[in-house]
Amino acid sequence: MFDDVIMKRRSYRTFDPRPVEKDVEDRLLTMTLRAPSGGNMQVWSMIRVTDPAKKEVLSRTCDNQAFIAKAPLVYLFLVDCHKWLEYFRFSDSEAKTGKPMRKPGIGDFHLGMQDAMAAAQTCVLAAEALGLRSCYIGDIIENYETVRDTFHLPTYAVPACLLVLGYPKEEIRAPLLPRPENDDFYFTDDYPELTKERLGAMYRNQEEFSRERKTLPLDNTGTYADGYYNRKYTSDFMKEMNRSTKIFLAPWFDDGQ
Numbered sequence: 001m002f003d004d005v006i007m008k009r010r011s012y013r014t015f016d017p018r019p020v021e022k023d024v025e026d027r028l029l030t031m032t033l034r035a036p037s038g039g040n041m042q043v044w045s046m047i048r049v050t051d052p053a054k055k056e057v058l059s060r061t062c063d064n065q066a067f068i069a070k071a072p073l074v075y076l077f078l079v080d081c082h083k084w085l086e087y088f089r090f091s092d093s094e095a096k097t098g099k100p101m102r103k104p105g106i107g108d109f110h111l112g113m114q115d116a117m118a119a120a121q122t123c124v125l126a127a128e129a130l131g132l133r134s135c136y137i138g139d140i141i142e143n144y145e146t147v148r149d150t151f152h153l154p155t156y157a158v159p160a161c162l163l164v165l166g167y168p169k170e171e172i173r174a175p176l177l178p179r180p181e182n183d184d185f186y187f188t189d190d191y192p193e194l195t196k197e198r199l200g201a202m203y204r205n206q207e208e209f210s211r212e213r214k215t216l217p218l219d220n221t222g223t224y225a226d227g228y229y230n231r232k233y234t235s236d237f238m239k240e241m242n243r244s245t246k247i248f249l250a251p252w253f254d255d256g257q
């Protein structure tokens with residue numbers, strides 16, 4: 001049942017070391033390419049990271065998350081305008097159409113990002129349906145210079161997200177992480193004025209879940225907001241994400257328009 005694929009999915013980090021069979025990975029990759037894509041142009045690429053040394057690099061650059069190096073499948077999704085620039089060049093599109101070439105801009109980046117994330121999430125759900133498990137690694141936007149040099153990324157092919165995948169070692173027994181209720185979360189027709197009550201209701205389930213597990217800050221008296229503020233928003237890794245992203249986005253802002 002497709003509902004189960006979505007409703008039972010959870011991020012999984014401790015993989016069975018057994019390799020994913022070639023036919024299973026082929027099905028996964030074929031399903032991933034069925035993702036919708038703006039203009040059906042696939043302004044994204046994906047590098048299958050199989051080299052253990054490169055997996056090690058990623059586990060270090062992504063905030064030292066050791067499980068990355070142990071994952072059977074490591075997929076680096078890129079926003080990729082570079083391949084289109086090359087395709088234009090090989091096709092001589094500028095001369096043939098008489099329209100001057102331009103540099104990619106931030107809109108091109110954003111469209112490519114939408115494409116890349118549609119593909120990555122298709123991959124996540126396809127993996128789940130095939131009995132695999134997965135986890136996104138947001139820290140892939142840190143340490144851009146090292147990631148660029150490791151994979152020889154050209155200027156206009158930049159990290160969108162990283163996925164690690166594999167068969168589960170054992171199913172996790174702990175409950176799924178909660179989500180907000182529909183009525184508390186979704187807006188209708190307009191962006192509303194946000195009140196303390198509205199936001200409290202929106203994150204009530206997550207706050208209660210964390211409170212029961214005594215993982216909220218200030219001796220478990222803090223809010224879910226305090227937890228996020230303390231662990232993520234003010235963290236060194238978030239500082240690094242912002243530094244690194246600014247560097248790889250700079251050329252896309254500098255498009256001469």
Ligand SMILES: Cc1cc2nc3c(=O)[nH]c(=O)nc-3n(C[C@H](O)[C@H](O)[C@H](O)COP(=O)(O)O)c2cc1C
Nearest residue numbers: 009010011012013062065135136137138139176177
């Ligand atoms: C954009 C993004 C970045 C993430 N980065 C990481 C990460 O670096 N490390 C990690 O262990 N989990 C990461 N996750 C997984 C989240 O922690 C997880 O989705 C969230 O806690 C909800 O848990 P669930 O997926 O099991 O429902 C990331 C998820 C997303 C969507």
